[in-house]
Amino acid sequence: MLCPGLSLCDLPSPTFYSSNLTQLCIMVETFDDCLYLLDGRLKQLTIFNVTVYSIDSSSTIVHNTDMLPNLNCFSLKSYFQFQQYEQIPLLLRRMPYLKHLTLYLCIKDRNRIIDGTCVQNDILVHIPQLHSLTFYVSSYIDIRDLSHDLSREHIQQTLINIGQQNAATTVNYLSMYTAECSIFSLPFAFDYLPCLGNIFPNIVFNYVTYLLVEDNDGFKHEFFVRIARSFPLLKYLRIFNIEPQVLADMKLSSDHSQSYSMIEYPHLTSLDMSHGHQDYLEQFLNETKAYVPCLTELKALYPRLKIVTNNFTREETRRNCAKVKQLIFFEQLDNVQDYYHYFPLL
Known part of the structure; x- marks a missing residue:
């Protein structure tokens, strides 16, 4: 069941607190807002679905990085391209008991694509109890920085290697210098x-x-x-x-x-x-x-x-x-x- 989204862009984050909230579906302005909500003020949260408008606009504020042992279902969606991909694995490593994960990410300006090997090393190895992974991950890269040609077949094989047989890959050349590669679970859920x-x-x-x-x-x-x-x-x-x-x-x-x-x-x-x-x-x-x-x-x-x-x-x-x-x-x-x-x- 879809919950109505709520934007926190005009609300001071410290005003948001609950000692008994277990499920939350929300739309926030920045990735900082997402981290604020996971800094201990919602300790009983078990299901958290968040859509982040802008991940790159996050500040240098140091947030609480304690583990989130109660969280077993997490969905993170961001429809706009962003650079700070490293923040995503850092957050997910705080969720060791996660059972259901949904990711929708569009990443730009990296010198490598996100393929099955990255998903395994950056995410899955840190969430051993995960039962289901629903994802769409798109990488926009400058192909002049690549030492090899992009191969859809090779990228698809990296997904098969991590047990994601029900997944697909697309490689799309947008210009002479820019390519976009997407990996996504099937059936496409978005x-x-x-x-x-x-x-x-x-x-x-x-x-x-x-x-x-x-x-x-x-x-x-x-x-x-x-x-x-x-x-x-x-x-x-x-x-x-x-x-x-x-x-x-x-x-x-x-x-x-x-x-x-x-x-x-x-x-x-x-x-x-x-x-x-x-x-x-x-x-x-x-x-x-x-x-x-x-x-x-x-x-x-x-x-x-x-x-x-x-x-x-x-x-x-x-x-x-x-x-x-x-x-x-x-x-x-x-x-x-x-x-x-x-x-x-x-």
């Missing part, structure tokens, strides 16, 4: 996936509602077919890719014109194209390629939207724009009247 590229495992992400796709290479139409199949509950989609769409998989119709299979995204409500090539705007707004019946929010660059809709007159893109209630541009517009007739619900 609703947020912040980075997915052209190559990803053939599985269904049943709980994901928010997805960001990003790659150094252009996306094919078939990529979006796979996205629709693999993310049946997708509501929020962001596309970061300045490369044009790859056209190699296009078919020829009987009159030799190029045609696509139409893709349906039945739950998609928000589409962010502000960092995507206009080909992907065409991919989603053209009704011969996609059907987005619930799309109510669209973020795009005005010149690209104007081109794709043929100056807001094109019939093929009219239906997928009909229910948009919020249209967000990232540039100052001189004349904002020309698109209102095309988006009647604005």
Whole structure:
């Protein structure tokens, strides 16, 4: 059962105390807030689920580092990239009797990825009574610092070596110098996936509602077919890719014109194209390629939207724009009247 989150960012941490609280689900501003809650003021805590907004903003305050013998279920989620990975193993070593652990971490600026070997040496060896591990750990690294190529197969083997057979690995090249590697338990238990590229495992992400796709290479139409199949509950989609769409998989119709299979995204409500090539705007707004019946929010660059809709007159893109209630541009517009007739619900 999910508990409502509570942010402590505006509350003095010392005011929070309980001698009988056993379960807590909370959202906090910094990792310091998390450590404050585990400094002895909640000694009876057995279940602690915490979402931390910013781990890197933690201070140099020295916190109580006593063991937490009563804690048997711990969940730590942080959706923003951070550098101070070393704080996580230090905290977990205070939980020797932990039985259930959930981690969602996005780590940047390290010279090595977090793989199964790191998970074993940094975490599992210190929690011998652990029964279940649910995780998503993403590493963003500068590949110029690597002495070897990233191998998805090798990373996958490190997970198998520590008994995590029900886990998957993705390796995604975001630029000439940056790569992202993710390891995660299966089935995927989270609703947020912040980075997915052209190559990803053939599985269904049943709980994901928010997805960001990003790659150094252009996306094919078939990529979006796979996205629709693999993310049946997708509501929020962001596309970061300045490369044009790859056209190699296009078919020829009987009159030799190029045609696509139409893709349906039945739950998609928000589409962010502000960092995507206009080909992907065409991919989603053209009704011969996609059907987005619930799309109510669209973020795009005005010149690209104007081109794709043929100056807001094109019939093929009219239906997928009909229910948009919020249209967000990232540039100052001189004349904002020309698109209102095309988006009647604005």
